[in-house]
Amino acid sequence: MRVLVTGANGFIGSALVQALVERGDEVTCVLFPGTSATWLEGPSATMLHSDITQPNEALRQAVAQSEWIFHLAGARIGLTPKHFFSVNAEGTRRLLEICRASAPSLRRFVLVSSATVCGPSPTGQAADEMTEHPITPYAQSKREAERIALEAFSDIPVTVVRPTAIYGPRTTEWVDMLNLCARWGRYAIFGWLRPEARMDMCHVDDLVRGMLLAAEHPQSIGEIFLLGGVDRSWSEMGQTVARALGVRAKPLRLPIPLLFLAAALTHLLSLILRKPFEFNLWRAVDFSQPNWTFSSEKARRILGYTPQVPFEEGAQRTVDWMCQAKWVKAPKSKNLLRSN
Numbered sequence: 001m002r003v004l005v006t007g008a009n010g011f012i013g014s015a016l017v018q019a020l021v022e023r024g025d026e027v028t029c030v031l032f033p034g035t036s037a038t039w040l041e042g043p044s045a046t047m048l049h050s051d052i053t054q055p056n057e058a059l060r061q062a063v064a065q066s067e068w069i070f071h072l073a074g075a076r077i078g079l080t081p082k083h084f085f086s087v088n089a090e091g092t093r094r095l096l097e098i099c100r101a102s103a104p105s106l107r108r109f110v111l112v113s114s115a116t117v118c119g120p121s122p123t124g125q126a127a128d129e130m131t132e133h134p135i136t137p138y139a140q141s142k143r144e145a146e147r148i149a150l151e152a153f154s155d156i157p158v159t160v161v162r163p164t165a166i167y168g169p170r171t172t173e174w175v176d177m178l179n180l181c182a183r184w185g186r187y188a189i190f191g192w193l194r195p196e197a198r199m200d201m202c203h204v205d206d207l208v209r210g211m212l213l214a215a216e217h218p219q220s221i222g223e224i225f226l227l228g229g230v231d232r233s234w235s236e237m238g239q240t241v242a243r244a245l246g247v248r249a250k251p252l253r254l255p256i257p258l259l260f261l262a263a264a265l266t267h268l269l270s271l272i273l274r275k276p277f278e279f280n281l282w283r284a285v286d287f288s289q290p291n292w293t294f295s296s297e298k299a300r301r302i303l304g305y306t307p308q309v310p311f312e313e314g315a316q317r318t319v320d321w322m323c324q325a326k327w328v329k330a331p332k333s334k335n336l337l338r339s340n
Contacts, residue, residue, distance in 0.1 A: 001023075001067050002028075002065055002066050002067045002105070003025045003026065003027050003028070003066065003067065003070065004028045004062050004063060004066040004068070004069045005028070005029055005030065005069075005070045006030040006052055006070070006072055006073035007071075007072035007073035007112075008029030008030055008040060009029065009036060009038070009039055009040055010072060011170045011171050011172070011204065012112070012166060012207065013029075013070075013073075014039035014170065015205065015207075015208050016072070016211060019208045019209075020045075021045055025068075027045035027046065028045065028046045028062045028066070029045050029046065029048065030048050030049075030059060030062070031047060031049050032051060033049045033051060034049075048062055052073050052091040052095055053086060053087060053090060053094060054094075055094055055098060063099060063103050064102040064104075065105070066105070067107045067108075068107060068108050068110070069099065069103075069106065069110065070110045071111050073091065074087055074088045074142075074145075075138070076138065077276040077277065078276050079271060079274065079276050081141075084137045085137070087141075088138070088142055088144070088145050089141050091145075092145040092148055092149060093148050096109065096149060096152075096156060096158075099153075100155070100156060108157050108159060108215045109149070109158045109159070110158075110159050110160075110214055110215050111149045111158060111159070111161070112161055112163065112211070113143075113145060113146050113161065113162045114139060114142045114163065115165075115226055115228065115292070115294050116134060116135075116136065116138065116142065116286070117134050117139050117142050117143045117162055118133065118162065118294060119131065119134060120133075120289035120291060121290070121292060121293045122290050124198065124290075124291050125293070126231075127294050127295065128295045128297070129226055129298055135285060137282060146224065150224075157221045158221070158222065159214045159215065159220045159223060160223070160224040161210065161211055161214050161224075161225050161227050162224060162225065162226045162294075163207050163227050164200035164202045164229065164292070165199050165200060165201050165202065165292065166202050166203075166204050166207055167202070168205065168317070168318055169317060169318055169321035169322070170321070171204070175322070175328065177237075177238075178319065178322060178328040179329070180252070181238065181241055181242050181247060181249050182247060182328055182329060182330065185242075185247055185250060186249060186252040187237070187239075187250075187251060187252065188234070188238075188251075188254055189234045189253050190256060190287050190288060191253075191254075191255070191288070192253055192255055195290070196234055196235060197233065197289065197290050198231045198232065198233050198291045198292070198293055199231060199232060199237070199291070199292045200231045200294045201229050201237070201311055201314075202227060202229035202307060203229060203307070203311075205308070205309055205314075206227070206229055206307040206308055206309050209305070209308070210225070210303065211227070213304060214303060217302065219302055220303060223302070225299040225302075226294045226296050226299060227296060227299055228296045229307040229309070229311065232311060234251075235251060237315075238251060240312055240315045241315055244312075244319035244320075245319055245328075245331060256288050259287060259288060260281070260284050262279075262284075263280055263283065266279050267280040267281045
């Protein structure tokens with residue numbers, strides 16, 4: 001199978017490329033100009049540099065020859081709402097326009113969206129694909145990308161997947177949490193006077209399996225699938241990570257107003273420096289929600305999708321990789337608790 005992957009050098013994209021190469025597929029990796037291909041050094045794939053919002057001729061030719069396209073490239077952080085829509089929504093439109101004009105062999109276009117399109121779950125009831133309540137510019141731009149793909153380009157075999165909170169080796173999302181736990185023996189819990197929030201956690205290997213199932217299944221065309229794993233509370237995540245690190249940790253309860261104050265200062269600094277940061281007001285909005293729980297029942301029923309990586313095992317693999325990569329300084333006591 002001739003496969004094109006945009007955003008191939010990212011956390012999820014590089015895991016997908018590795019799986020495709022192991023299957024024997026002929027893979028073309030699309031990278032934003034000037035970005036690193038470090039995580040793609042192993043796989044035997046073709047590298048192509050192009051901005052999806054301003055596609056070059058090399059990208060057009062690669063699209064024309066592709067049978068599967070996995071569209072992961074997008075903006076996860078940004079200074080303004082306009083930036084998210086320009087990249088996530090209009091970038092998707094530009095890529096689909098090329099597909100419509102010059103991709104006669106295209107069998108499937110898999111748009112990787114986000115479960116944040118569904119919005120949070122205030123009551124704790126798991127949201128499904130029919131739920132749409134995006135609360136940040138990022139989530140709203142992803143919803144617009146879905147609308148463009150499924151409505152404006154309904155003549156193209158599109159499938160949309162909405163990953164939940166994805167973790168695994170190479171994720172940047174866990175770095176701060178792990179360092180707080182390793183250095184200070186603490187893990188953060190947001191909010192004092194409410195039940196503890198829960199979040200659906202999915203290992204990247206499970207997500208990749210789900211994406212491949214979505215590309216292969218004939219009944220997935222024109223459909224949206226939530227791809228998740230298991231839901232865990234902040235305390236359960238913190239304690240699991242602490243055990244993986246080999247340390248004892250206690251919760252650090254942070255009031256929501258303090259969370260927003262820190263986010264506002266960081267957001268202001270990013271605007272002054274004209275440099276987007278991972279933590280900003282929009283991320284504070286996400287962190288402050290009572291629950292992010294989702295149902296993958298539709299993917300199980302139609303695609304046969306079932307998460308296979310237990311959270312404890314996945315967390316251990318993630319922590320070990322980050323310590324080895326020196327993203328997290330392993331405490332001297334690492335392995336102490338596991339040996340007791």
